[in-house]
Amino acid sequence: MTQKYSGKCLCGEVTYTADGPPIVVAQCHCEECRRLSGTGHTVGAMFVSDAVAVRGKLSEFSYSSNKGSEVTKVFCANCGSPIYGKNTRTPDHLTLSLGTMDNASGLHVEVVIFERDKPHWDRLREEVVSFATQPDWKPEN
Template identity: 30%
Template sequence: MTLRTATCRCGQFRAACTGDPVRVSVCHCLECQKRSGSAFAYQARWPDDQVEQTGDFREWSRIGDSGESATFRFCPTCGATVTYTNQGLPDLTAVAVGAFADPHFPPPEYSVYEGRKHQWLAVLGNGIAHFD
């Protein structure tokens, strides 16, 4: 069984994920752009019981563009967001793919909020579902 471990930048907050993710996606919403500090966010989701989070973290919640609540878990030392949950996808924990520091991580299957995608950006790949 596959085990992937994501960490914050200082390494004290960790998420150990067992098995393969059930969903890998990129999001172009403005809030994900702010959260990631990039033109989009890249995340993978696992069932809650397949993600073991260790170390110190803080939580912050907000209502997203979908109208549903999301709760973000981040390191109080370095500030990096490692995991979050979304009311619209219950029983799943999302993990920021960049926190795995793995350039061979599986590609996204979904690209969402493309109406807010930067014009210079193209999400390419076979079988990727695109949603405005």
């Protein structure tokens, strides 16, 4: 039995299903991925394009990578959630944003790319305080 994954954007207007398992789950620290996510990295699961069905209104943004390929980022036209990316170097594949999956249990980062570009602030120190949920904290004026 093939594992099936599903996901959606923040507003729920875009949904998808993917027949798995993914080819690879990767964390990327390149400048483009950092700017796309607004964080220090992105995490994505690569699938064969034919194994993925996407429904909803999408928008695209394309740019040239430092390897000379064209990269296209596809996102919800309403809320802007990144849904997937595609690259002309791997034309029959797309990479779903792992954070949009309904249930990614069993999936783990297998490779990290552009580790050299990982910002210092994306490396958590042991003494960083962690909360299970949003804390009851209010900033002082």
